[in-house]
Amino acid sequence: MTLRRWAIEGRVRFRVVGDQQPERRFDERDLDAFAGVLPSERDRVEVAYVQVSGSSGHESSLTARAEELARTSASGIICVYADRAGGLRKSRPGWAKLREDAAAGKFTVVRLTHEDRPARFGVGWLTMPLATCGSAGG
Structure with a gap:
């Protein structure tokens, strides 16, 4: 629920997939960047x-x-x-x-x-x- 709220607030990037039942998809790199995790x-x-x-x-x-x-x-x-x-x-x-x-x-x-x-x-x-x-x- 927290991730969904952050997405709606524009704090985390996402993309929408699916026409009938759209779902949010998050890129692992975006989530890492949001969390302050540097890619190794x-x-x-x-x-x-x-x-x-x-x-x-x-x-x-x-x-x-x-x-x-x-x-x-x-x-x-x-x-x-x-x-x-x-x-x-x-x-x-x-x-x-x-x-x-x-x-x-x-x-x-x-x-x-x-x-x-x-x-x-x-x-x-x-x-x-x-x-x-x-x-x-x-």
């Missing part, structure tokens, strides 16, 4: 996804992009998923493995050099399933 860097598990267009060459570009992401990582990159494929290509082993590992809960954050690395169009359709696994970009 141990809980942050970062991976990187790097991609270049073309099937040959560009190895140095892939390496440079992975190194750039590692330098700016808050907790260190545990795995780099890489593909040599254009943004419209469907067959991407690196992206497929990333999705598989996201579903298995192996990481919490996906790092990208550019938001459009997974796809040139419809990035939201690709990132939405990762968010439901708890792996948001950063």
Whole structure:
């Protein structure tokens, strides 16, 4: 009841889900922030996804992009998923493995050099399933 009251008063963020019987949903990070609990860097598990267009060459570009992401990582990159494929290509082993590992809960954050690395169009359709696994970009 207290959490419900705080939500109504606007003290705690929430979202409403469901049409027939709407329910409030709270994000664990918002509740932690409200309670003054700082997230532990141990809980942050970062991976990187790097991609270049073309099937040959560009190895140095892939390496440079992975190194750039590692330098700016808050907790260190545990795995780099890489593909040599254009943004419209469907067959991407690196992206497929990333999705598989996201579903298995192996990481919490996906790092990208550019938001459009997974796809040139419809990035939201690709990132939405990762968010439901708890792996948001950063």
